[in-house]
Amino acid sequence: MVAVNMGTLYYVLDHVYGALLHRTRISPPFFSRGWGGTKLELLEKMINQLFPEIEGQNWPPALVQPVWKTVWESKTACLREGVFQTPCDEVLLNALPPESHTARVAFLSPKSCQPQRMACVVHLAGTGDHSFERRLRLGGPLLKENIATMVLESPFYGRRRPLQQHGAKLLCVSDLLLLGRATIEEARSLLHWLDYEAGFGKMGVCGLSMGGVHAAMVGSLHPTPIATFPFLSPHSAVVAFCEGVLKHATAWEALREDLAMQKVALTIEEVRERMRDVLSLTDVTRFPIPKNPNAVIYVAATDDGYIPRHSVLELQKAWPGSEVRWVSGGHVSSFLLHNGEFRRAIVDGLNRLQWKEPHS
Structure with a gap:
């Protein structure tokens, strides 16, 4: 009975947090400027073309060469920050x-x-993660396991955020796909840089x-394990955006009006179907099995108000052999309280790989 009550509490916490964060008027909701017009059509086409590209093994990608500066250094570790031009092709750029x-x-x-006897994990940003610090704190304790951490700042976030965008609230649906x-x-x-360079x-x-x-x-998509x-x-x-808490943070009326400008009169429910x-x-x-x-x-939360259980299990089913580990809590509480479980998963997953041979 106590476990059930705690689960309900975690689930309610997600919704309370979501209401405070997303239903106030401090900032506009997601997609307040609509679908993105021709950009959305372009991206739908590009993403559908991903799969023939993959079958043809579009590899290696463009090799980036970050320009590094040292932020701090000790006897045991080094933190550098680098910049590079996005390797996206001209159309995407x-x-x-x-x-x-x-x-x-x-x-x-x-x-x-030496690097050939170390591992490195690239950490990608979740919704609202505009800086490096949160992910560096997650990866920092892994140094003692000889695991390096590389943190990428996402497009539309941090110093890469468009001037018109406030916080994490993307202006158009096309921005999410971009x-x-x-x-x-x-x-x-x-x-590719971590491997070959x-x-x-x-x-x-x-x-x-989201990360x-x-x-x-x-x-x-990676061609090797x-x-x-x-x-x-x-x-x-x-x-x-259509089932979890973020559905309350989406500008459904603005999306409906944007479609109406294209002479397509839809109800809000039809707009949600379009989404x-x-x-x-x-x-x-839809992606290939790794x-x-x-x-x-996967590490998933038992009472997640953002991510329902069935969604986690769908991906596990699609990728036979993958593992799901459940932690007690909701989306927000697990994010705050279960970093140890995330680190343990990283160590265990890397231990399931073979050391690769150095490139000649």
């Missing part, structure tokens, strides 16, 4: 806001041994919430 063209990354690495596609390209290029012996990719969706996509860690993540953005159709492009179950699904570990 032109769709991105100018502020997002330059990517930023933080790189926390131990000095205890953010995802650019993040995938940048993460793939960083993994830095020479790390094992690699992984992780993220919380976990992107991590799953990157892990799916890497560890993949979607934490507190759905199988698709449909779940977050489900667009965001189905983010369904990770090369080593045993090194895929």
